Amino acid sequence: MQRIEHIYINGAFVEPHGSEWFDLHNPATEEVIGQVRLGDARDASDAIAAAKAAFPAFSRTSRQERIAMLRRMQAAMAARENDLFEAIVTEYGAPVSRARWMAAYAHQVIGELAQVLEQYVFQRPAGAAQVTMQPLGVAGLITPWNSNAGFICGKLATALAAGCTAVIKPSEMSALQTRVVMEALHEAGLPPGVFNIVNGRGEVVGAQITSHRDVAKISFTGSSVVGRAILRGSAETFKRVTLELGGKSPTLVLDDADFDSAVPLAVQAGFMNSGQACIAGTRILVPRARLAEFEAAIAREVAATPAGDPRDPATAIGPMVSRKQWERVQGYIRRGKEEGARLLVGGEGRPDGVDRGWLVRPTVFTDVRNDMTIAREEIFGPVLAILPYDTEMEAIAIANDTTYGLHGYVLTGDRERGARVAAQIEAGRVLVNTLVHEPKAPFGGFKQSGIGRENGSYGVDAYLEPKAVLVN
Ligand code: NAD
Numbered sequence: 001m002q003r004i005e006h007i008y009i010n011g012a013f014v015e016p017h018g019s020e021w022f023d024l025h026n027p028a029t030e031e032v033i034g035q036v037r038l039g040d041a042r043d044a045s046d047a048i049a050a051a052k053a054a055f056p057a058f059s060r061t062s063r064q065e066r067i068a069m070l071r072r073m074q075a076a077m078a079a080r081e082n083d084l085f086e087a088i089v090t091e092y093g094a095p096v097s098r099a100r101w102m103a104a105y106a107h108q109v110i111g112e113l114a115q116v117l118e119q120y121v122f123q124r125p126a127g128a129a130q131v132t133m134q135p136l137g138v139a140g141l142i143t144p145w146n147s148n149a150g151f152i153c154g155k156l157a158t159a160l161a162a163g164c165t166a167v168i169k170p171s172e173m174s175a176l177q178t179r180v181v182m183e184a185l186h187e188a189g190l191p192p193g194v195f196n197i198v199n200g201r202g203e204v205v206g207a208q209i210t211s212h213r214d215v216a217k218i219s220f221t222g223s224s225v226v227g228r229a230i231l232r233g234s235a236e237t238f239k240r241v242t243l244e245l246g247g248k249s250p251t252l253v254l255d256d257a258d259f260d261s262a263v264p265l266a267v268q269a270g271f272m273n274s275g276q277a278c279i280a281g282t283r284i285l286v287p288r289a290r291l292a293e294f295e296a297a298i299a300r301e302v303a304a305t306p307a308g309d310p311r312d313p314a315t316a317i318g319p320m321v322s323r324k325q326w327e328r329v330q331g332y333i334r335r336g337k338e339e340g341a342r343l344l345v346g347g348e349g350r351p352d353g354v355d356r357g358w359l360v361r362p363t364v365f366t367d368v369r370n371d372m373t374i375a376r377e378e379i380f381g382p383v384l385a386i387l388p389y390d391t392e393m394e395a396i397a398i399a400n401d402t403t404y405g406l407h408g409y410v411l412t413g414d415r416e417r418g419a420r421v422a423a424q425i426e427a428g429r430v431l432v433n434t435l436v437h438e439p440k441a442p443f444g445g446f447k448q449s450g451i452g453r454e455n456g457s458y459g460v461d462a463y464l465e466p467k468a469v470l471v472n
Contacts (some may be wrong), residue, residue: 002034011192054193135163137216148174162463247406251281275382329381405446
């Protein structure tokens, strides 16, 4: 049993004022593996006060000083990569190959921001004016459980690159990962108060950060419901807000696609991060003339994509993070059947031979209509919907008929055609015949998938206010 008692305020590990203990689970076994003591609104206020006090000096640091700090943070996180990997597998249940990538991403993303800062243009002439990109102040960073350490490191590195100080409210379900990050970043030796980390409930610590007048900016990744609450809560003080919310991303399989390569890509895009990915390609649009061929190919591919023990190297899909999430996913599988979709693979319950853990059978429905619940709502589990179409124009219309707009995938034998179709998809990022991540490209959503962009110089912009000065 691990007990995590401390939060991090003003450069020190402190006991929180809050006294609630929250259970941490291993989702592969359902066992309680630890407890975290949660901070409360007073702890959040203390952290905000520390970040506010640190801001004047930190905002005046030079580009080179901040690059040096980011490089120290990167090295400190890299030194703890194995500990982070262990925490991710144990507490989140990511399969080992995914967890390796996630543990490395946490330090790589800091290095990425150091590179962005080297090139970032803070002074920009505009006619007779000199425009300075000036840091906003204290940033509140709120992260979800599906990539807690990666989001802490990415959001924090971006805020610091811009010259902002930060208060971080990690997912309360990810405290083992947060502890590794907290200890590592402490080793980087940043000035006290520049970053502060408060474990706590969203409606307590998150809400305090959202409403506090000394916080200038919120960057949030998580559900649309909470995103709306943050937007409303920020309105009183006109905070700048970046929201990375959910998605129901389309994978357009064009009629010229080679299924030998397209089907594995579609399955990987759909089951990414055990299905708990905001960018998962969960609506697979397939030409009706090739539907039977696609169904046979995807059934074979899913059979080769097993859900199971995250520590087994053969496992492709790990457990859902919590019982609540498992039940939610089961509910969607039931709903899919009730609404008349045809179950091609998988179904309710655990995979064969598994009697514990929040594991879901990898599931694919076909003959799905775009007005069915499983085609409209984000499931956040390994459940895919195949929607047949007749023409390319109809496929694009179905792809765009969603309240979301985070991501899209196009699979085709013709790159130019793929780029032409990608241009017509209403989403913040579209990948054609690939799953590669480009860290310099902006990331964020159209429509109800969010507001604003993260990553690269676009991400840094969101922590800065342009100030124009004209001197006569
Ligand atoms: P959530 O949105 O409830 O939680 C995300 C973060 O927000 C957590 O740190 C939480 O403590 C905090 N939070 C909760 N209420 C808050 C409030 N009122 N003010 C400020 N912060 C608050 O996400 P969840 O419960 O972990 O997951 C629910 C659903 O959200 C999932 O099923 C999935 O559909 C979606 N989700 C999306 C993403 C994504 O990457 N877009 C990530 C996680 C979850």
